[in-house]
């Protein structure tokens with residue numbers, strides 16, 4: 001076995017972050033923690049840093065630094081505490097780390113994930129919003145700097161496992177030879193059997209009660225609205241260089257088949273497993289080796305059956321809007337994501353109706369279509385449009 005890998009976990013206190021630390025702790029001979037970061041819950045961050053013996057933690061501001069210091073036990077040497085957005089990107093790029101788990105939620109995670117790619121790290125990408133906002137910039141950074149890109153989102157991890165990759169995880173510039181289509185499975189979320197127009201009074205807690213997965217609140221709402229599947233279609237487009245018309249969504253309520261690849265000869269390869277993110281996380285950490293992840297074996301006999309149904313156009317308005325954005329181009333994808341982030345935050349805060357999330361995205365897409373088209377080939381240009389959409393969407397939300 002090669003040398004010890006030093007891992008940095010961005011967003012360590014979240015659902016993906018905690019699962020990542022769980023897998024790492026099972027392999028103390030192979031993985032050590034270099035850096036951890038969190039935006040809130042400094043007591044949790046301190047507990048994680050203590051248990052994993054992290055060398056560095058990154059916190060958002062000086063108030064968080066004080067809270068971290070207060071949570072740290074006396075008599076134990078603390079990790080180095082760094083503050084702010086630039087420190088986050090620097091920590092993801094520094095020589096003390098070789099694998100970076102990008103598990104911050106939202107486009108806020110983009111600068112640090114991109115910094116890791118530019119520094120040629122192994123990037124374990126959970127933060128799908130980063131790729132949706134900056135697909136071309138991010139994939140170019142991976143390609144030009146010899147970074148490794150391992151998709152952690154379960155669908156993309158499944159597809160990656162079903163594609164030929166020769167033990168190398170890079171950034172393809174054309175679809176893999178012989179592949180006809182990618183088939184992304186979707187559970188359909190908690191409201192699969194209800195019509196969108198009947199969902200106006202859904203509360204945040206109802207939207208966050210996902211039938212199969214336990215996740216952060218933002219992605220849980222995204223799963224209910226199917227925005228999540230829309231983000232994943234855009235993510236698949238970038239990760240696998242696949243045109244939109246060769247990406248299909250298939251509803252599969254049990255979340256056992258995590259996605260599939262259809263080949264020209266009619267073969268369909270699928271990856272199956274428990275709905276537990278420790279499987280794709282362990283795959284990304286160990287690639288190409290397979291690691292024990294703590295996930296219990298899949299018992300298909302006791303599951304009995306697996307169901308599939310078409311995701312018909314018109315059934316899930318947010319999924320249709322994502323395909324529309326992907327066909328329209330990168331500016332529209334930025335608008336789709338940023339408007340959704342604003343709308344979901346407002347919905348979770350009790351300020352916006354559930355079904356208004358789709359309206360907010362739709363109006364951001366029309367607004368963006370009316371703007372002069374900008375060249376989106378740098379981090380700065382992506383963040384400028386992202387910010388402009390957020391301002392526009394926040395104003396629209398405030399008057400709705």
Ligand code: NAD
Nearest residue numbers: 011012013014015016039040104105108126127128215216
């Ligand atoms: P979460 O809300 O549980 O955790 C988010 C983490 O990011 C926390 O550590 C938080 O402190 C940090 N954070 C939040 N806002 C931040 C900011 N502005 N700046 C810096 N740090 C910030 O989220 P999660 O469910 O773990 O999801 C993380 C990412 O992984 C998301 O992009 C999500 O779409 C993706 N993902 C999650 C799952 C899952 O099962 N949870 C599955 C697939 C993909």
Ligand code: MG
Nearest residue numbers: 153154155232
């Ligand atoms: Mg997913």
